[in-house]
Amino acid sequence: MKKIEAIIRASRFDEVKAALESQDIHFFTFYEVKGYGHQKSANIQYRGAIYDQGYIARVKLEIIVSEGFVEKACGAILDAAHTGEKGDGILSVCELNMLTNIRTGLTGSDAINS
């Protein structure tokens, strides 16, 4: 089993979700994160002082898939999250030693096909 992690623009979330669904990937987890990268944040200005808020609000996706799905999932994300402007984000994959579905107790790729 692999865990795919993608850090994407908040504004591309809907598109990425749709792309994953079109690849029959309906299960994933996401949360809001903050990132430093090429893209710089808008300045905050308050009472005459300007400051660089620094980070950019982003969404991080975590998708656990069996080997067979890695390519499809990555392709879908790379496509849908892409704008070509600085700040599109990154996508990584790592190996899992074990996966269990808490409800069914099934492990490995069965854990997510149940």
Added chain:
Amino acid sequence: MKKIEAIIRASRFDEVKAALESQDIHFFTFYEVKGYGHQKSANIQYRGAIYDQGYIARVKLEIIVSEGFVEKACGAILDAAHTGEKGDGILSVCELNMLTNIRTGLTGSDAINS
């Protein structure tokens, strides 16, 4: 060292925490995430329009343990997070290359027994 990650129902957090403690696991990190899975979210209704909010609010746990504790920890979580209803979540384990305790500088399993 292994990192255990579990995505559970927010409503089972207290039980899972108690189960971990009963296994002498007192250290872990958690945060709020949102998930898509079998369980579907309640609809949001506002000014006559209905919409599927889509995600379900969940809690993600991260627990770093030495090999010897993996089974105990996983067992505790699987047990305490289980309801049998759709939406119980998943549990995964992955390998860490390195672990250091920032205060003590100790590494490996010493990092968490100090």
Added chain:
Amino acid sequence: MKKIEAIIRASRFDEVKAALESQDIHFFTFYEVKGYGHQKSANIQYRGAIYDQGYIARVKLEIIVSEGFVEKACGAILDAAHTGEKGDGILSVCELNMLTNIRTGLTGSDAINS
């Protein structure tokens, strides 16, 4: 490629960020998490009842670096996040199978040098 994950005190975030920058590491992702560990949280007191809020608010950093940077990055964090008091947090490293930059499509260490 390696993924470094550090769970640090919220109050050391600015120092850690500066230390990373001094090592030429400008890209990373962070988010707020809650942790249980040696350090105990302040009590919450409300209407006469006291309770242990339990967790402590922490910041988690995720930094993806190529092998060559792992030591520099870890050193910087270990240094800047250290106070010597209980609650300094932990630092872990794990292996990534794959990394792609969504904008450029470049993979591996090119993904973050672009």
Added chain:
Amino acid sequence: MENANIDAANQALNAVSEVGFTVSNIWILIATAMVFVMHLGFASLEAGFVRQKNVVNILFKNIMIVAIGLLSYYIIGFNLMYPGGEPGGFFGFAGFGLSMPDGAAGLIDYAGGAYGYHTDFIFQAMFAATCCTIVSGAVAERIKLMPFLIFCLLFVTLSYPITGMWKWGQGWLDQLGFYDLAGSTLVHSVGGWGALAGIILLGPRSGKYTDKGIKPIPGHSMPLATIGVLLLWFGWFGFNAGSVLSADPGAVSLVFMTTAMAAAAGALGAFVTSTLMFRNYDLSMALNGILGGLVGITASADGVTGTEAILIGLICGVLIPLAVTFFDRLKLDDPVGATSVHLVCGIWGTIAVALFGNYGDGVGTMQAQLIGIAAIGAFTFTFAFAVFGLLKLLMGIRVSREEEFSGLDIHEHHVKAYS
């Protein structure tokens, strides 16, 4: 010629009465608007003191209470409370809806030149809904919406006007010498008894009383709660000083002063007591202390000195943390402290009438006050307990565990308070 002179003078005197009537009447209308603000105050306070997941629910209830309260008081309540006939009675009903007497009889002659019929109605109607708002805070976070609204309808249409009539409708308690200027008992204790019946039958919010002790469930927004309390204080100037039922300068300004001093003293009393008891500066206690002081002075605001008002308020402030702890020990879960504020301080304030100020002789007054407290308490608690009990049997009054965990907002209203 002589007559002409007398006529001119009489004309002037008539004109003066009319202007005097205009002043008093407009003051009571302004007081009405200030009492209205108390509904906003209660809504804010209660919303601030519940958890995020139940905020829409409490706001919805408080909005609907005002609407239901005004409408039902229009149709039935007013004529149940001020029936006109037979002073000293227990019950009376003057027919449905409003029936303003024609001409001067509905205006300058209606209440001896102090206010007109419509003014009377709308001022009293604003008061009426208050008693339900008090209940709403106490039963928050676990009661079902529909049974609660039905309870409110019955409480404000029947229970409140009937006991209100006993005193303000010149009923038997009035005859007896019972005194309660603006409703320490008639409004606040009544609300408090309703609240008590509710929380007994409902049980505590799950997770509040554990084996390891009391788990506090902090309110989700202290600014909202604070705004609520200060708006209530503002509205209370209208509540108490409007209850003078004229613009009489001596009485109204005395009431303003005593009301403010009691509120301030309530804050101080609760601050000191809670700091000593809990070794903590507890904002929620100071806020409840203010409200306690206000409830306490409500019965006697027109007859005590400033120093007495401070004393009354101070004692309310001291009572608040004690009462909160007391109810918690009984596992009576009251998220906003309504029973402590409105019931406990309401009773104390009614007793204070006999201890301070110049209301009749000591013993006789004390007797009347105690009888009033007991009679109204018994009636109201029985009524509320019966209604809540019946509703519990017929349709259930408590939401399911799952609803409670995920919150009433998402289950009963399908929205979130914040997004």
Added chain:
Amino acid sequence: MENANIDAANQALNAVSEVGFTVSNIWILIATAMVFVMHLGFASLEAGFVRQKNVVNILFKNIMIVAIGLLSYYIIGFNLMYPGGEPGGFFGFAGFGLSMPDGAAGLIDYAGGAYGYHTDFIFQAMFAATCCTIVSGAVAERIKLMPFLIFCLLFVTLSYPITGMWKWGQGWLDQLGFYDLAGSTLVHSVGGWGALAGIILLGPRSGKYTDKGIKPIPGHSMPLATIGVLLLWFGWFGFNAGSVLSADPGAVSLVFMTTAMAAAAGALGAFVTSTLMFRNYDLSMALNGILGGLVGITASADGVTGTEAILIGLICGVLIPLAVTFFDRLKLDDPVGATSVHLVCGIWGTIAVALFGNYGDGVGTMQAQLIGIAAIGAFTFTFAFAVFGLLKLLMGIRVSREEEFSGLDIHEHHVKAYS
């Protein structure tokens, strides 16, 4: 000696008139302060009904509208609306700035002993800004700041006073027998027509109307919206009862009562209707129902009975969910429901004048009311459409897609509402 007597009596009569003047005048000033609170109410309501990312923007707009409204009404508006000359006219202008007549002419003689010149100005000036505040909610979350402020300046300086003069400046509609106590049409529909023009030219917020249907965009804070509505209700007592333009006890207390009853009935009507339509207890609808009831009773609050007020309000409440759904079906996106509340209920309230109460004969009155609604609607909509259209051509009125996604706060104000 005889004369001395008469003098004394006359002196007394004069003194009475002066006190009567003092009462009326102070009441209208207090009403002014209450109308001012409506601006706070609108700011809270609108802020609560937009998304977090656009909160600073809507607050900024509402603050500036009050400032611009008061200043421009001082310089031009007031003299455009109350020009003094030629009753029955269409247009008049009495020169820039204020010019208070000296002595009694600006005080007790100014309006027959009811209020002075400055009171007249400041009460009317508080009203004026309201019409823009109504627009601001409807066009929220997508309009550029500068063009919006320019629109407001023109709307409140020219459009509102001109149509206002037709009735309240003794213009041709007044002559015709058109009746509108406090502005169901003159204020609320006017705001509603402006809002309608705006949302037509702006288009909906992106993402609202999708292929799969209407995607609701919930407001970010229900407590804020609720506080806003209750503050508006409070202010409305001043808005309607201040429009009696004296402290006349009969009229003012009637208006207080009818205003409260219509608001309560509006809540109930919207509650029942929306629960039936959507099978959901929708707080935002109940809130809009209250406002609808208030808008509806605004034209006739001084001439209907309580029961009629309840009926008028109830119908407003029923209209609200229907109108919201209707505008949504037309893809006219109005985040706060301003068109439903102010336009639809404003029209209904103006018609109600001819159906209820005792304003002239039925048919004649109905004709006058319909002519008034149509004339003012036509003028205002045309004016607003032309101004928004011109601004669209000249400088664009809508923010870019990217700005809309990341929010107006960060783009136009470089801050966040919450941090």
Added chain:
Amino acid sequence: MENANIDAANQALNAVSEVGFTVSNIWILIATAMVFVMHLGFASLEAGFVRQKNVVNILFKNIMIVAIGLLSYYIIGFNLMYPGGEPGGFFGFAGFGLSMPDGAAGLIDYAGGAYGYHTDFIFQAMFAATCCTIVSGAVAERIKLMPFLIFCLLFVTLSYPITGMWKWGQGWLDQLGFYDLAGSTLVHSVGGWGALAGIILLGPRSGKYTDKGIKPIPGHSMPLATIGVLLLWFGWFGFNAGSVLSADPGAVSLVFMTTAMAAAAGALGAFVTSTLMFRNYDLSMALNGILGGLVGITASADGVTGTEAILIGLICGVLIPLAVTFFDRLKLDDPVGATSVHLVCGIWGTIAVALFGNYGDGVGTMQAQLIGIAAIGAFTFTFAFAVFGLLKLLMGIRVSREEEFSGLDIHEHHVKAYS
């Protein structure tokens, strides 16, 4: 017979005075309630302008200030400020507590038929606490609770009444011809000087002034701040127009008008200036501009024309961003801009008395005004500096670094504002 006629007429005249007294008195009580709302306004504004982690603390302080202010003014302050004896003096004390003269002497005869004794006390008492509330915003987010409350107790019990007496207690400044209607100097500058002393001795919040420049620390809730400012504006109508100390129609309506115009102009001035200076539409500046305009007009609201009021307010608005930048350059950290609003605009407003309107001759008045500003400034600053200095020595006034980082709420109150 003749006598009878005269009696009737006299009776009528007496009755008229009484009604006149009733009107004036009720107006000042209503104004009192409006001034009370300013405390809510300050609490909201300051809570909005601090960070989330310090919200409970600022709310707690503002609640306790009102309580302490009212109580200590009752016990000592009032009799220090209005001692009755020796006009032209520097100091006087009429004994502890209230002592209302019996009968008419405490009512209609107390202030020439304008208001009674209790009204006088409660109106002035509401004012008193204001000066501390101003300080509380400036020293927010880093001062310890207990020393702050001790400072407030001394400030409101001694400093404010003593300088207040110089003018409003018929003291030496009054004799000199110094004019300050409602307290541009006596209330607002006094608060501003106290704030200045506090922030000098406390030092800035850590992290505010860095090597790389000024790091803004945005307030945590712009809606809360906006609600606060609009509530302050509402209350200010009572503050200024209540200070007319009667319901005199000419004066009260003039004050309403000038107050509103100055506030509006303040918003505009700050909007334009800050937009030019910072190229940004800064809501916090527009809000401060409104307050600046209100502070500025406070001294002269009863004696300037609308156009002059606009000018005064406009200058206040322009001053705001300049003053904020100025204080920041001096590294005087003031989270809510209290010094800019209350001190700078307070001084300007007091000077404006000599430049506009019709208060005595130009030069003489200017001299009196400058002497008043200097004398009160010197006394107050010295007093505040000494008290804060002493407290710093004795118990420390600043929280620890760690407390500052994690927030005063968790450390001093053990709760969070939001959960």
